[in-house]
Amino acid sequence: MSRSTPLREVHESLGATLTDFAGWQMPLRYGSESAEHNAVRTAAGLFDLSHMGEIHVTGPQAGEALDYALVGHLSVLEPGRARYTMIVTEDGGVLDDLIVYRLAPEDFLVVANASNYARVAQELAERAKPYDARVEDRSDAYALIAIQGPNSTAILGRLTDADLDGLKYYAGLPGEVAGFEVLLARTGYTGEDGFELFVRPEDAVPLWNALSEAGADLGLRPCGLSARDTLRLEAGMPLYGNELTAEMTPFDAGLGRIVKFDKPGDFVGKAALSGRPAPDRRLVGLVARGRRVPRHGYPVTREGEVVGEVTSGAPSQTLGKPIAMAYVSADALEKGGLTVDIRGSQEPVDVVDLPFYRRSK
Numbered sequence: 499m500s501r502s503t504p505l506r507e508v509h510e511s512l513g514a515t516l517t518d519f520a521g522w523q524m525p526l527r528y529g530s531e532s533a534e535h536n537a538v539r540t541a542a543g544l545f546d547l548s549h550m551g552e553i554h555v556t557g558p559q560a561g562e563a564l565d566y567a568l569v570g571h572l573s574v575l576e577p578g579r580a581r582y583t584m585i586v587t588e589d590g591g592v593l594d595d596l597i598v599y600r601l602a603p604e605d606f607l608v609v610a611n612a613s614n615y616a617r618v619a620q621e622l623a624e625r626a627k628p629y630d631a632r633v634e635d636r637s638d639a640y641a642l643i644a645i646q647g648p649n650s651t652a653i654l655g656r657l658t659d660a661d662l663d664g665l666k667y668y669a670g671l672p673g674e675v676a677g678f679e680v681l682l683a684r685t686g687y688t689g690e691d692g693f694e695l696f697v698r699p700e701d702a703v704p705l706w707n708a709l710s711e712a713g714a715d716l717g718l719r720p721c722g723l724s725a726r727d728t729l730r731l732e733a734g735m736p737l738y739g740n741e742l743t744a745e746m747t748p749f750d751a752g753l754g755r756i757v758k759f760d761k762p763g764d765f766v767g768k769a770a771l772s773g774r775p776a777p778d779r780r781l782v783g784l785v786a787r788g789r790r791v792p793r794h795g796y797p798v799t800r801e802g803e804v805v806g807e808v809t810s811g812a813p814s815q816t817l818g819k820p821i822a823m824a825y826v827s828a829d830a831l832e833k834g835g836l837t838v839d840i841r842g843s844q845e846p847v848d849v850v851d852l853p854f855y856r857r858s859k
Contacts, residue, residue: 503548504641504702512720520612522549525722534725535815538688541717542647544709545726547694548702551615551637553608553622560606562763563629564598567622569748569771571761575600580668580685583756584748585618590770591744592751594618595736597685599670607681607696611738625766641702645709645718646692646729648857653713654693658682662693676708687726689733690857728812731821734783734853740794740809741781741823750777750825752852779806779825783854784838784847786820792838792847798824799837799844805830808838816855823852 500523509516514525525546527534537543555564561573570583580599584592594614599607610618619635626633645654651662660673660682670683681696697705710718727737736742741751748757749771757771784792791811798806811822822838826849830836837844 501549503546504699505546505548505706508703508706509546509720514720514722517723519723520549522612524549525720527722527724528720531722531724531728532815534719534721535728537717537719538647538690538721538725538729539816540648541719542645542649542653542692542713543688543719543721543725544706544713545644545646545721546706547642547644548640548699549612550642551610551612551618551635552640552642552696553610553615553619554634554636555606555608555622555626555631556604556634557629557631558604559629560604560631561600563622563626563631564606564608565761566629566763566765567625568596568598569757569765569767570598571758572598572600572606573761577602578669578671579666580670580683582668584753585621586747586767586771587744588767588770590747590767590774592738592742592746592748593621593744594738595742599681599683601670601681614738639698640696641699642694642696643702643706643709644686644692644694645713646686646688646690648691649713649716649718650690650692653709653716653718656712657708676705676712678705680705687733687735688729689735689853689855690729727810728815731810731812731823732814732816732853732855734823736781737810747771747774747777749774750779750781752781777828779827780831781809781823781825781852782831783850783852784808784811784822784824784836785817785850785854786822786838787846787848789820790840790843790845791820792822792824792840792845797839798826798830798847799839800830800833800835802844804839805836814854821854822847
């Protein structure tokens with residue numbers, strides 16, 4: 499049976515189309531997907547992310563435990579800062595991609611994807627056993643609301659005295675928004691500037707309403723999963739289950755830079771990742787020359803031979819063309835002339851560097 503976030507009644511009152519996502523009833527859209535997408539690019543969008551998982555790792559050796567459990571070097575994080583990282587298997591396959599916040603010297607918050615957080619919490623608890631650290635899944639203690647887009651700072655500034663201009667990207671601080679205690683983080687999954695607000699579940703509805711009212715004259719729109727997916731695709735951000743799976747390593751996804759071999763001691767997956775040959779395929783961006791959209795699972799072809807597979811694809815509202823991410827063999831990329839098999843038709847595509855879209859700063 500699907501779970502509901504604390505904001506479900508709000509979504510229903512706004513006419514949202516709900517869908518099952520990772521065991522949760524989540525808003526897919528409220529009306530026009532393109533209008534929601536464009537609102538985030540030009541003004542601001544409001545997202546319910548309460549399906550995400552929140553896991554606390556605490557104790558004198560919490561940092562060292564995370565250094566061992568994850569591929570990143572988390573013990574050097576300053577309190578108030580965050581880092582993107584991954585948890586992998588002994589073979590180097592990605593179990594999930596994560597954001598880790600250091601809230602205090604002995605308190606880290608690990609944010610995991612909705613479909614994986616129970617597994618992540620279990621793995622962290624097992625890997626932390628040799629350390630003076632405690633792992634606790636506190637997902638039910640949080641609701642998570644994101645406000646994203648160029649007007650997000652102005653909107654949030656109407657409701658808080660927090661130093662938003664001084665809050666760096668991938669940083670977080672405790673504060674009050676509309677009178678509610680929150681962890682205010684400058685993070686997001688859209689390619690735009692914005693914030694994610696971790697709040698008590700009972701405060702989610704009044705906080706959402708306060709944000710909606712504060713942003714009414716600045717173009718703020720509620721946004722669903724569809725817009726979130728096309729926004730992250732344009733920004734070249736991977737989605738677990740598409741660009742990232744347990745059969746792929748961080749290096750396969752072009753994210754080898756987040757694997758910190760120079761940190762002290764061992765970490766799970768180190769031997770497999772350090773001895774792994776260079777990937778024989780690359781994650782690349784594709785832009786269709788025609789109007790047909792390369793979708794997840796479609797074969798990438800060259801002269802009739804399958805040379806890769808589309809992992810994510812959609813019409814790009816910002817570029818005005820269909821776009822996709824795909825894993826393609828290095829040899830085929832060198833030769834060029836790629837197409838995507840869309841229901842038996844070989845549609846030509848151009849290979850581009852990711853991301854497709856990068857905001858002006």
